[in-house]
Amino acid sequence: MSARIDDIDGKLLQALLADGRASASDLADAADVATSTATKRLARLEDEGVIERYQPAVDYAAFGYDVTAVFRLDVDGEGLADVVEDLRETGRMIGVYEVTGSDDVVAIGKFASTDEMNAQIKDLVTHPYVRSATTDIVLDTVCEYEPPPVRTTE
Numbered sequence: 001m002s003a004r005i006d007d008i009d010g011k012l013l014q015a016l017l018a019d020g021r022a023s024a025s026d027l028a029d030a031a032d033v034a035t036s037t038a039t040k041r042l043a044r045l046e047d048e049g050v051i052e053r054y055q056p057a058v059d060y061a062a063f064g065y066d067v068t069a070v071f072r073l074d075v076d077g078e079g080l081a082d083v084v085e086d087l088r089e090t091g092r093m094i095g096v097y098e099v100t101g102s103d104d105v106v107a108i109g110k111f112a113s114t115d116e117m118n119a120q121i122k123d124l125v126t127h128p129y130v131r132s133a134t135t136d137i138v139l140d141t142v143c144e145y146e147p148p149p150v151r152t153t154e
Contacts, residue, residue: 015031067110069135
């Protein structure tokens with residue numbers, strides 16, 4: 001069942017997406033409601049699972065992860081669960097997606113060097129369930145982690 005998000009909820013969520021550390025007062029101002037109303041609404045959105053967690057936006061380059069790669073994999077169907085779990089366990093993937101189309105999995109990874117990325121590529125192309133792999137290296141990040149607008153029911 002999907003949650004009913006009205007205009008006030010939408011404004012609260014947009015403000016929270018813009019600044020995950022915004023105070024209840026700041027969020028209330030953004031939604032033009034009382035602080036107690038904003039607090040109750042956020043608690044309801046958390047209880048309903050609309051807000052699942054609070055997470056910082058991390059500049060991976062600040063930690064030395066200067067190489068971003070996009071992997072597109074054609075996977076033997078019976079091994080899909082193994083492949084996505086192996087990708088998750090690398091500790092380098094910021095996103096792993098099962099997709100439709102000519103590929104079965106798309107994964108985005110952050111690496112400290114091209115040598116580290118190449119080691120990951122070698123692991124992928126020799127994985128027993130990966131039939132083929134294509135890798136693209138990101139040259140420039142135009143935008144990342146930009147949330148789409150919150151749609152309301154009003």
